[in-house]
Amino acid sequence: MGLFGILLGLGLLIWLAFRGWSVLLLAPAAALVAAALAGEPLLASWTQTFMGSAARFLAQFFPLFLLGALFGKLMNDSGSVTVIAETITARLGKDRAILAVVLAGALVTYGGVSLFVAFFVLVPMAEALFRAANIPRRLMPAAIILGTSTFTMTALPGTPAIQNAIPMPFFGTTPFAAPGLGLIAAAVVLAFGLWWLGRAEAAARRAGEGYGRATPITPDAVASDGMVRERATIAREFDPAEIAHGQPSSKAPSALEAGLPLVVVITVNLLMSLLVLPRLDFSFLAEERWGGTSLSAVAGVWSVVVALAAAILVLVVLNYGRLPSLRESMDAGANASVLPAVSIASLVGFGAVIAALPAFAVVRDWVLTIGGGPLVSLAVATNVLAALTGSASGGLTIALDALGETYMSLASQLGIDPALLHRVAVIGSGTLDILPHNGAVVTLLALCDSSHRESYFDIVMVGIVNSLLALAVVIVLGSLFGSF
Known part of the structure; x- marks a missing residue:
């Protein structure tokens, strides 16, 4: 019954x-x-296991949500x-419209701008470019996904x-874990994605397919759509209603x-x-009042928090006279x-309850016995959980909390650099999360006035297939040469 309960x-x-x-x-x-x-005590499962895990997630990562959303809005x-x-x-120019959309999305999201903020700016820009270049409108979502979500x-x-x-x-790593492998993976994703979109554009031109219908985009209507909002808030770190x-x-x-703020x-x-x-000396972190932790456990989060805070300060100083209502924007x-x-923390709490059930040992043992070694099983675990939850961050946290x-x-035991585990886990979480029910996909299709039937196949190719290919490359290179 325990395993049936997990599945149900x-x-x-x-x-x-x-x-x-x-x-x-x-x-x-x-x-x-x-x-x-599973016959477990319900109140204890909710208040102790569920809420305890959700609270730990918020304690660790809410500063990143807060500063990331604030930076994106400003x-x-x-x-x-x-x-x-x-x-x-x-x-x-319009002759390289697809490349322009991809690079614009990549620059702002790598610089720390929240995904949904980027969506609401990039879609009107992409619409104008694609119309001028007579590229099918159905390719817009895939181009934006490639630049912002991969x-x-x-x-x-x-x-x-x-x-x-x-x-x-979990791994005591930094945001720059396995930089060489990360750059190789990024090159694979970008090259395959641009090749696929170029191929699709050329095929459309041969078939005489142009931009298609011109329907007004109403971002405010999309942002206030309750269905879109519920799905979007577990996909990324920004509530589109704001x-x-x-x-x-x-x-x-x-x-x-x-x-300049992106550079900062x-x-x-x-x-x-x-x-x-x-x-710096952070030995005091071992004291109980600081959580009995270590620098390696918090340094990565601290680095990103300080970077975003510094960028917000620079942004406000540079634009203080331009922002008509700084308080309202903040x-x-x-x-x-x-x-x-809170939504993603709830997913994490759900995962904690599942992981605490005796029947979960069967699932854990199955994951660990997947052929190919720890890197492959870790990739499978993050892929599957991201796919099931429709959330890369939620699926990744559930996987790492449990395993x-x-x-x-x-x-x-095997001499694997934790930085390699870090990069495999992160890339693995960003593959099958882009399924039809993913909030980012739903929101973007609504903004582009497109449908799954029209655009989703190209999203799969540039958001899932190329990421899986990059993940395989990283696992092979990491297995042969270790982390670099």
């Missing part, structure tokens, strides 16, 4: 979440169904994201994405002013990770972080 709880979570039910209600309810069928309201996108498209989220070393931060406390709040600037910054994020993150924190950014953080210590033990 997971099935209820997936089915009702896909139908737009709030995960804040579904996650504890599904966890209690599984616990009840970048949007200051006009900086729009200026960066327009600068790239002006340099590349290699800048999981592969590029130092990315401030929450997915790249989650393994750090896009419409705050007051955008009527005067755009220069390209240099717009891009990357530079400060690098300096904190590799130079500043390793040289309030909206802060509010945008809450629902996604992180086991993989660290295996790594110690």
